[in-house]
Amino acid sequence: MSESLGIVTIDTGFQRPIFDAAYLVVDNGRGAFIDCGTQHSIPALLAALPAQGLTPADIDWLILTHVHLDHAGGAGALMRQLPNARLVVHPRGAPHMIDPARLVAGATAVYGAEEMARSYGEIVPIAAERVVIARDGHIVPLGGRPLLCVDTPGHARHHLCVWDERSRSWFTGDTFGLSYREFDSARGPFILPTSSPVQFEPEPLKASIRTLLASDPEAMYLTHYGRVGDVQRLGAELIEQIDAMVRIGQAQAADGERHARLSEALRALYTERALAHGSPLSEAQIHAALAVDIELNAQGLGVWLDRQTERSVSTADATG
Structure with a gap:
């Protein structure tokens, strides 16, 4: 406490x-x-x-x-x-x-x-x-x-x-994403976006992050976990990663083993960024700490891809 x-x-x-x-x-x-x-x-x-x-x-x-x-x-x-x-x-x-x-x-x-x-x-x-x-x-x-x-x-x-x-x-x-304290380094807190398993809406999420940053806040109090400062840097990093998640999803959209591919690509994205941040954790420790979040983000990304496909089909039907 x-x-x-x-x-x-x-x-x-x-x-x-x-x-x-x-x-x-x-x-x-x-x-x-x-x-x-x-x-x-x-x-x-x-x-x-x-x-x-x-x-x-x-x-x-x-x-x-x-x-x-x-x-x-x-x-x-x-x-x-x-x-x-x-x-x-x-x-x-x-x-x-x-x-x-x-x-x-x-x-x-x-x-x-x-x-x-x-x-x-x-x-x-x-x-x-x-x-x-x-x-x-x-x-x-x-x-x-x-x-x-x-x-x-x-x-x-x-x-x-x-x-x-x-x-x-x-x-x-x-x-404003997840920032677990064990990932903190000399650069400060590390952060990544979080999706629910049934919803990932990248554009509204980025807009909401920008709304928070527009107040020029001193800090963010995250549920996962605690108070973080340096919020403009963290917000920019969140938006970068949301865009990266979209690119990952689009690249795997037609893959027959899509969920496994999404999980693998997200694991690589977050691990690379955590190590570049100077996280004190090893790769194995990073994978263990983020295993649940990678799974949830992969599920959410998959739902988003399915909805994008449904919209494309609906648009084609409406214009055809």
């Missing part, structure tokens, strides 16, 4: 240490959590309160950047522990928090019931009257510290990022 400017970084414990963060923002004796991890993360979040002079009743808000389960799986169970809190969520994400049945069914189909229980725990619905829908530009009042919610599609269409003027920082969820 780390703390600065009224912002506490909490390791949710999801999967491994220093992998998945939630944040506690504090002002004038009131608090807001931004993202929450899974049901298994709740003890860590509640344990962060006493050091800030807070109790669960002092938490006014739980703000979700998006509803993927490593960010939001514990939201319903956590809200049961926060008697005065309301949930703030993107309009596209709100229905899944009120009735998580489709979210649970989709994740169970991917991971299986046993893994769902092990990694995520119970997904609890949230009463509609406790849910606040945050459209683009919505302001969450936290004491005297307004938190601005901005629509940031690309990683997911139900994604928002949160601007904190006090720290001149964004809470970025997955929009």
